[in-house]
Amino acid sequence: MSRFVIRRIVGTVLVLFAVSVIVFTIFNVIPDSNPAQSMAGKNATPTLVASIEKEWGFNDPLPQQYVTMMRKVFTGDLISYEGREDVDERILEGIPATFSLCIGAAVIWMFFAILFGYLSARKPGGLLDRVLTVVSVTGISIPEFWLAAVFLNYLAYKLGLFPSGGYVPLTEDPLQWAYHLILPWTTLSILYIGLYSRVLRSNMLDVLGEDYVRTARAKGLSPGQVMTRHVLRNSLAPIVTLFGLDFGALLGGAIVVEYIFNLNGIGLYTFESLINQDLPPVIAVVLFGAFFIVLFNALVDLFYAFLDPRVKLGSSPQ
């Protein structure tokens, strides 16, 4: 166990280091970008530009700039180029909206994916299975941002059924919080509902062929008991694994949804920073996102070892 933890921590640090170097490099090879120039404004004098360059250390060698920036990320002193805001503070401010969006969407997608997958596998090839297959494959094929835009126009603007965006804190008004998040949750979860219900269906069909299912039937359990207690339970592990990994990476999907529904979270902040070529927030957010991915990777491995004692932690897979 301790070996597993140490390996994982070392791995995490290495991955985060590599990821931050890549982002830093991407931004520093943009040929026409000059943060000092854009901060000084269009009609800036060369002296002003030079003093900003000096103040921010843009003329230092790149490795030194990188080290300075990383130190600021972890001490909380990171300041954005655009508007000179405290980056870590902005990220913390964005957490409630982004977490509400992601966790809510995750609950919805797991619920419907398990429901649809279960119903499909109960009678494969039946009418319900075929209808749900169409629904799932369509869900996998819908451009998320387009669905968000269509919802926004028809359900919010035209029919006025839902608010057109914005975030209401949970602590302020739980009903309004949920009401404002219904459309974003739906858009973000549709792809995963489609994908996960397909995966679950196929896992359940595999498990149905196992000997222990036959045994369960032979000892007189009702078909419903066999399906829920034996088949469904044993088919859930891969779904939960997939869930851990996708949930860690959900920030990517949150960017588009937060942008369209104007949710003031980390995704929207990231997108605005990217468009402004504002490196400090982008680096911080990418590290934040990568940290979650790595964390959930480790959780998934732990979960696997917990489910299946044959999996040994600390030894590399394969």
Place this chain on the structure above:
Amino acid sequence: MEGRSPWYLAYRRLRRNRIALAAAGLFVAILLFVLAAPLWADQVAHTTPNANHTLEKVEARGETREVVNPEGKPVGPLWLDAGGRFFLGADGTLGRDEMVRLMYGGRVSLLIGFSATLLATLLATVLGLLAGYYRGWTDAAISRTLDVIWSFPVTLLAISLGLALAVGGLRIGPLHLSGSSIWIPILIIGFVYTPYLARPIRGQVLSLREQEFVEAAVAQGAGPLRVMFGELLPNLASTLIVFFALGVANNMLLEATLSFLGVGVQPPNASWGSMIGGGFELITTAPLLTVIPGAMILLTVLSVNVFGEGLRDALDPKSKVLLEAHAGTPEPRGTPV
């Protein structure tokens, strides 16, 4: 009894799968639609995808209408009332013909989806073969590099790259791509999608190379290249075909997202995704400018997904390649979104 090749058997199974065939039919129809773009533009609409008609008037059923009215609202769909001009209306304040742009935009979307997936498949195959065949240090180096790309939120990585390269273009040695080249989104998407394919391919190579036919080839004196490309690669073919189809669907969606956010296809080129981006600004006055290109993406991706699943069922009725393509087994990995 006459022997049948596995490919022939797969073809026979596919031919019986009516849903997959319908999907293939839909895809061919979409392909013909976008290929007919120059024909429609020249013969029917008499314009080009980027021609500006803001100040013009168009005659529809004896009624003269402004292409863009003084409030900036573009003319809606005229269908065939103006002889095919502005069939789907104009696209915004620039007054370009939406139908012509839809046809040309589809070419860009499909081209990027296919080229990026082809690139990712080639890269992933070579990397997967090298890592799975040599194992040891080669494998460690390749796998860890892919892990790093994997630890990025994919959309975020693609957006960062898209932004950087759209501003400055790309210069590798003598090769120079301008920021508006459609090669840039192709390279970016191909690059970020590679790990999702390389992982499962490596896993398959690892198990294939333990089999007797590889031993036999080595005993006959085959070198590493012969074993990798002559023996292992043909055994990967059916997996690769299915991965390719599902990859196209996935990458068309990624391209659309990037272009919608303004970091994918750059003007003067347009794709369905960037058309939605433009249409979204006018969504309350002209919602069709958003709805139609999105519906085209949905139909195309749907047809590719359904056909891809049919291919999988035909090539290997017992496999779970859809799961693998998205989850990247042997170790399950997240969904590439």
